Amino acid sequence: MTGKTLYDKIWDAHLVHAAEDGTSLLYIDRHLVHEVTSPQAFEGLRMANRPVRAPEKTIAVPDHNVPTTEGRDKVIENEDSRIQVEALDKNARDFGINYYPVSDVRQGIVHIVGPEQGWTLPGMTVVCGDSHTATHGAFGALAHGIGTSEVEHVLATQTLIQSKSKNMKVEITGKLAPGVTAKDITLSVIGQTGTAGGTGYVIEYCGEAIRSLSMEGRMTVCNMAIEGGARAGLIAPDETTFEYVKGRPHAPKGAQWEAAMEWWKTLYSDDDAHWDKVVTIRGEDIAPVVTWGTSPEDVLPITDVVPAPESFKGGKVDAAKRALDYMGLKAGQKLSEIEIDTVFIGSCTNGRIEDLRAAAAILKGKKIKDGMRAMVVPGSGLVRAQAEEEGLADIFKAAGFEWRLAGCSMCLAMNPDQLSPGERCAATSNRNFEGRQGRGGRTHLMSPAMAAAAAITGHLTDVREMM
Amino acid sequence: MDKFESFQGVAAPMPLVNIDTDMIIPKQFLKTIKRSGLGVNLFAEMRYDDDGNEIADFVLNQPAYRGAEILVAGDNFGCGSSREHAPWAIKDFGIKCVIAPSFADIFFNNCFKNGILPIALPQEQVDILMRDAERGSNARITVNLENQVLTTSEGETISFEVDPFRKHCLLEGLDDIGLTMERAPAIDAFEAQAAQARPWV
Numbered sequence: 016m017t018g019k020t021l022y023d024k025i026w027d028a029h030l031v032h033a034a035e036d037g038t039s040l041l042y043i044d045r046h047l048v049h050e051v052t053s054p055q056a057f058e059g060l061r062m063a064n065r066p067v068r069a070p071e072k073t074i075a076v077p078d079h080n081v082p083t084t085e086g087r088d089k090v091i092e093n094e095d096s097r098i099q100v101e102a103l104d105k106n107a108r109d110f111g112i113n114y115y116p117v118s119d120v121r122q123g124i125v126h127i128v129g130p131e132q133g134w135t136l137p138g139m140t141v142v143c144g145d146s147h148t149a150t151h152g153a154f155g156a157l158a159h160g161i162g163t164s165e166v167e168h169v170l171a172t173q174t175l176i177q178s179k180s181k182n183m184k185v186e187i188t189g190k191l192a193p194g195v196t197a198k199d200i201t202l203s204v205i206g207q208t209g210t211a212g213g214t215g216y217v218i219e220y221c222g223e224a225i226r227s228l229s230m231e232g233r234m235t236v237c238n239m240a241i242e243g244g245a246r247a248g249l250i251a252p253d254e255t256t257f258e259y260v261k262g263r264p265h266a267p268k269g270a271q272w273e274a275a276m277e278w279w280k281t282l283y284s285d286d287d288a289h290w291d292k293v294v295t296i297r298g299e300d301i302a303p304v305v306t307w308g309t310s311p312e313d314v315l316p317i318t319d320v321v322p323a324p325e326s327f328k329g330g331k332v333d334a335a336k337r338a339l340d341y342m343g344l345k346a347g348q349k350l351s352e353i354e355i356d357t358v359f360i361g362s363c364t365n366g367r368i369e370d371l372r373a374a375a376a377i378l379k380g381k382k383i384k385d386g387m388r389a390m391v392v393p394g395s396g397l398v399r400a401q402a403e404e405e406g407l408a409d410i411f412k413a414a415g416f417e418w419r420l421a422g423c424s425m426c427l428a429m430n431p432d433q434l435s436p437g438e439r440c441a442a443t444s445n446r447n448f449e450g451r452q453g454r455g456g457r458t459h460l461m462s463p464a465m466a467a468a469a470a471i472t473g474h475l476t477d478v479r480e481m482m
Numbered sequence: 483m484d485k486f487e488s489f490q491g492v493a494a495p496m497p498l499v500n501i502d503t504d505m506i507i508p509k510q511f512l513k514t515i516k517r518s519g520l521g522v523n524l525f526a527e528m529r530y531d532d533d534g535n536e537i538a539d540f541v542l543n544q545p546a547y548r549g550a551e552i553l554v555a556g557d558n559f560g561c562g563s564s565r566e567h568a569p570w571a572i573k574d575f576g577i578k579c580v581i582a583p584s585f586a587d588i589f590f591n592n593c594f595k596n597g598i599l600p601i602a603l604p605q606e607q608v609d610i611l612m613r614d615a616e617r618g619s620n621a622r623i624t625v626n627l628e629n630q631v632l633t634t635s636e637g638e639t640i641s642f643e644v645d646p647f648r649k650h651c652l653l654e655g656l657d658d659i660g661l662t663m664e665r666a667p668a669i670d671a672f673e674a675q676a677a678q679a680r681p682w683v
Contacts, residue, residue: 028679028680031665031668031669031672032665032668034647036645036646036647038645038647040662040665040668040669042669042672042673042676044683051512051513051565052512052564052565052566054515055515055516055517055566058515059659063659065659068669072683079512080513093513095513095514096513098513098515099513099515102515136682136683138680139683144564144566145563145564146562146563146564146588148564159588160563160564160588161564161588161591162564162565162566162569162588162591162592162595163517163566164566164592164595164596164658165591165592165595167659168658168659168662171659171662171663172659172662172663172666172669173669173673174662174665174669176647176658176662178645210500210558210561211557211558211561211584211586214558214584214585214586214587215587241588244558244561244586244587245587246587267682271681271682272682274681274682275680275682278680310500310502329499329557329605330497330498330499330556330557331499333497333498333499334498334499334500334556337498427509427563428509429509429510429512429513436532446502446504446562446563448502448504448505448562449502449504449505449527450504450505450508450527451504451509454508454527454532
């Protein structure tokens with residue numbers, strides 16, 4: 016008999032019902048909710064007079080819309096944003112679900128708050144009406160984004176109708192070179208497999224380079240599994256995971272901790288498990304990377320040049336032409352000579368304490384370039400507080416960065432933090448789509464250390480030159 | 483949800499690859515707490531200039547395609563965010579079927595929840611339909627879900643695959659939640675067993 020992958024094991028442990036055609040009903044352990052993709056789902060429940068089936072397993076926090084400036088707990092200026100946040104306040108209250116309002120120091124980006132509070136645990140199924148739910152896969156949880164109809168379905172039934180994905184293994188062998196981070200790993204994988212390379216699969220990341228990552232780094236890797244097209248990304252739990260989880264507010268304690276550990280230690284892919292696709296990358300071959308185009312697959316080492324559209328095949332030729340036109344770049348231009356206007360450090364990809372430490376290490380004692388607009392948006396109120404305690408906030412402020420309150424902010428620019436047309440940004444977020452950070456805005460994705468380096472020099476910069 | 487009926491309609495060609503959900507419905511339109519009325523914002527940043535005027539050469543602004551009911555697009559359609567506002571906007575515009583070589587997973591799922599049929603076909607077949615779509619409003623493509631067949635304006639037929647459960651739900655206009663509610667005893671039993679096996683959850 017063939018062994019099971021980690022995905023197979025979690026799937027089997029949550030199967031409520033399987034029909035002959037493969038359509039399955041999967042039990043959901045944790046449902047995370049935010050203000051943008053949930054109002055219509057709660058409205059649906061009200062219309063059908065349905066309760067939330069498991070409010071104790073449902074956690075809500077406003078993050079997408081909220082301003083990141085002081086005073087937001089008193090008033091949110093944008094009326095539509097205010098209405099959405101107020102709707103979440105009301106829905107959380109009416110349906111009795113766990114809630115972290117804007118005024119709570121624990122508020123932050125839903126994918127940072129969940130792990131921080133110990134809601135996310137190994138072996139769980141976790142969903143949220145947000146594609147970056149993949150983040151929670153770092154704990155060896157099966158976690159993925161869902162649409163609003165599915166949000167309503169989970170609220171009402173605590174289950175999801177699913178068909179099983181295929182298994183894909185992404186192995187990163189060996190060690191990372193200095194200056195290379197989890198962000199460079201995850202972008203490099205997408206660069207190799209393409210944004211549709213993971214479509215139909217759940218990815219398990221493994222190998223020495225992944226094992227060596229902290230939980231923060233693992234979350235960065237899994238966060239962008241969706242950018243590679245995969246339904247979810249997973250990393251098998253180990254001592255690093257258990258160490259992170261232990262003692263968190265909603266983590267099991269005492270005898271329950273022991274019982275949980277017993278099961279968690281079985282959560283790995285068997286040696287003889289079947290993989291439908293395998294990708295192997297040498298950790299030593301990964302360089303600090305940046306994106307040049309308008310898709311996360313448009314990624315190259317910082318030492319490279321903007322590629323010629325003709326070097327691609329099929330529909331990608333026209334897409335690359337369109338991307339260079341949108342980005343205002345020319346083929347052959349050195350990536351390290353691209354000048355930037357703005358730096359954004361934050362998001363569910365890179366808004367955790369380790370990310371802020373990495374950026375602050377580069378910025379310490381330095382100033383950002385004259386005229387540069389630079390902001391740090393911590394992923395949660397607790398990350399922010401910790402960064403202040405460690406002196407990181409002072410480093411950012413002394414360098415010329417704005418020190419903001421927690422939220423999604425300029426990653427998707429639903430709040431007032433936006434790019435103007437033509438404004439070029441070095442960003443630690445996850446999407447460089449046209450208009451993502453504001454209409455006409457130009458986004459280059461990179462690691463926090465690389466973004467900090469660019470803030471100092473005013474152009475995309477190889478961080479290794481500053482270490 | 484309305485039942486999905488066979489229909490013949492104009493197909494709009496969008497040969498671009500990686501059409502993402504930010505293109506389909508930019509974030510400024512996600513602030514609604516309703517599902518309806520998003521059709522006017524579909525592809526807003528490609529469709530309107532900074533002053534809100536229509537950009538004449540964008541496909542859905544061309545007279546031939548203003549009433550399009552089918553979209554033929556490039557690879558990896560709907561990649562990016564989970565926003566269901568994307569299929570809501572597509573449906574509200576009047577498009578009931580999207581054809582592409584491949585779709586992003588979440589968008590693909592979201593379509594079925596909203597009475598939209600996404601059809602993935604090999605590139606060569608998408609190319610045939612794209613050429614047909616480029617001929618404008620005189621070239622109408624027929625979508626028959628019951629028989630799983632597309633017919634081009636010239637009578638060429640292309641069959642397609644669809645998950646049997648999803649096909650059934652589309653044809654009957656079934657609500658997923660109602661169906662799952664019928665399995666409440668199985669959910670209850672699972673919860674009881676899981677509370678024993680994994681009490682810390």
